[in-house]
Amino acid sequence: MTIPYRPLGLIKEMIDTIGLEVTYVYEDLVFIQHNAFLLQMGEQGEDVGVRFNTESNPQARTELIGRLARAASPLNLVISEQGLFRLSHEEGEENFQIEFLE
Numbered sequence: 001m002t003i004p005y006r007p008l009g010l011i012k013e014m015i016d017t018i019g020l021e022v023t024y025v026y027e028d029l030v031f032i033q034h035n036a037f038l039l040q041m042g043e044q045g046e047d048v049g050v051r052f053n054t055e056s057n058p059q060a061r062t063e064l065i066g067r068l069a070r071a072a073s074p075l076n077l078v079i080s081e082q083g084l085f086r087l088s089h090e091e092g093e094e095n096f097q098i099e100f101l102e
Helices: 008-017 058-075
Strands: 022-026 029-032 037-041 047-053 078-089 096-101
Touching: 008 022, 008 029, 008 037, 008 058, 047 058, 058 078
Parallel strands: 047 078
Antiparallel strands: 022 029, 029 037, 037 047, 078 096
């Protein structure tokens, strides 16, 4: 099975499988409800990176990576942990800033 570039349909299916919901997509980034993590589509269609919000529970991250990997496997997607991210928002502004951390 050939995985297309930026396979949003497969990613949505994977996220549905673990009982969560895609809330927003911007270019290669896929935001998931509650913003505990986001997904970043890679250069190869099957590559999907996971970045955790700095405010997420560190103990829950390992379990979530496992759940994502199990849901991704039947879809021929490969999950890899890419680090952390931080969202910031200035009062009165509509836009959010996202900062990737290693």
